[in-house]
Amino acid sequence: MVLNILVISxxxxxxxxxSKYVKNSKIHIINFPKDGAGVYxxxxxxxxxxxxxVTDQVKEIEKNKENFDLAVVMGAGERIAYLADxxxxxxxxxxxxxxxxxxxxxxxxxxxxxLHKLNFLERAFYKKTFNSALLHIAPTWVFxxxxxxxxxxxxMDLKPIDxxxxxxxxxxxxxxxxxxxxxxxxxxGIPKGTDILWEALKFCKxxxxxxxxxxxxxxxxxxxxxxxxLRNNLPSQVKLIPMIKRKEMPSYYQWCDxxxxxxxxxSFEYVELEAVMCKKPVINFTDKKINIILDxxxxxxxxxxxxxxxxxxxxxxxxxxxxxxxxxxxxKKEYEFVQHISDPIKxxxxxxxxxxxxxEKNPSINKKTSKIILKFRMINxxxxxxxxxxxxxxIIDGKHDK
Numbered sequence: 001m002v003l004n005i006l007v008i009s010x011x012x013x014x015x016x017x018x019s020k021y022v023k024n025s026k027i028h029i030i031n032f033p034k035d036g037a038g039v040y041x042x043x044x045x046x047x048x049x050x051x052x053x054v055t056d057q058v059k060e061i062e063k064n065k066e067n068f069d070l071a072v073v074m075g076a077g078e079r080i081a082y083l084a085d086x087x088x089x090x091x092x093x094x095x096x097x098x099x100x101x102x103x104x105x106x107x108x109x110x111x112x113x114x115l116h117k118l119n120f121l122e123r124a125f126y127k128k129t130f131n132s133a134l135l136h137i138a139p140t141w142v143f144x145x146x147x148x149x150x151x152x153x154x155x156m157d158l159k160p161i162d163x164x165x166x167x168x169x170x171x172x173x174x175x176x177x178x179x180x181x182x183x184x185x186x187x188x189g190i191p192k193g194t195d196i197l198w199e200a201l202k203f204c205k206x207x208x209x210x211x212x213x214x215x216x217x218x219x220x221x222x223x224x225x226x227x228x229x230l231r232n233n234l235p236s237q238v239k240l241i242p243m244i245k246r247k248e249m250p251s252y253y254q255w256c257d258x259x260x261x262x263x264x265x266x267s268f269e270y271v272e273l274e275a276v277m278c279k280k281p282v283i284n285f286t287d288k289k290i291n292i293i294l295d296x297x298x299x300x301x302x303x304x305x306x307x308x309x310x311x312x313x314x315x316x317x318x319x320x321x322x323x324x325x326x327x328x329x330x331x332k333k334e335y336e337f338v339q340h341i342s343d344p345i346k347x348x349x350x351x352x353x354x355x356x357x358x359x360e361k362n363p364s365i366n367k368k369t370s371k372i373i374l375k376f377r378m379i380n381x382x383x384x385x386x387x388x389x390x391x392x393x394x395i396i397d398g399k400h401d402k
Contacts, residue, residue: 193263
């Protein structure tokens with residue numbers, strides 16, 4: 001029997017990739033509306049919510065939920081599944097759990113300003129959405145945060161890459177290179193280690209340039225001001241290029257000589273894995289304290305440097321530029337590792353197996369909570385979000401806000 005899985009919010013196109021490789025499940029994704037960077041980073045074939053109104057999103061899910069066996073949620077999808085009374089698994093990839101909404105004034109470790117400044121009712125609501133998940137799942141460094149808040153957790157370090165998109169057969173962009181060129185497609189900001197990179201470039205002795213995508217963090221005031229400062233103070237080696245759509249990324253990977261990934265968190269993200277599958281060597285800071293589990297065994301990340309101070313980063317950059325032998329040696333290790341950690345077939349099998357186990361224990365996606373409790377659940381959400389009595393009275397009367 002093929003299981004129908006509803007995915008609400010697909011951060012980083014993760015489940016879009018998984019959907020191509022599962023065999024015993026059919027994944028149906030609904031994502032939030034495209035805006036800002038999402039216009040570029042989203043896959044182009046998503047079904048989208050019509051707007052950002054939570055009540056409308058919940059109605060959309062309620063209309064069709066009986067067509068599915070289980071839900072998987074990411075980010076804000078968790079509150080939609082909770083309000084729609086679904087049985088769901090939560091999968092976390094970053095700030096949704098390193099600075100969770102249910103913690104007072106939660107902030108990420110590299111910022112002073114809280115990411116969320118929520119009142120008591122809001123925090124209580126999001127704690128309920130978190131606790132209502134059947135299971136919490138996270139990879140690599142993110143799991144170190146998840147296990148602080150959940151005993152009902154699972155570590156899943158496989159990060160599948162869509163091999164129909166990211167491979168070595170894609171034609172490079174038609175652009176002349178005048179010198180050794182790094183490609184840096186990630187956002188400019190503290191979490192990505194852009195500040196470290198800018199400082200490292202002051203110590204570099206080799207001749208090269210970096211193509212940096214013109215994309216920066218703009219969330220909190222601190223994020224916005226710090227990333228704007230980075231953008232306004234570009235090192236001489238850095239050239240900005242317009243944002244690139246996801247389907248165009250492989251051609252840029254093919255064109256460049258090497259890729260610079262995250263220099264802050266101590267682990268790899270998708271930029272690094274995609275680049276390696278396109279046969280490009282990658283610079284990415286590895287924190288050896290973050291363990292990686294593959295086939296029930298602990299493995300080490302081959303990405304370098306293992307220190308992220310500017311001088312250590314600069315040393316690796318110069319070695320990449322000056323020594324093709326060094327690049328090839330590093331790349332071979334990276335490629336062998338990424339072929340395993342990003343194997344989409346293996347990831348598809350893992351999710352198929354998990355979906356089957358969860359559905360056997362929870363045969364319906366519908367938790368079948370009473371309608372009265374569901375109405376009060378929605379009222380609680382609206383009150384927590386500082387809406388007026390007139391607004392949530394329509395919920396009591398059996399109507400939705402317009």
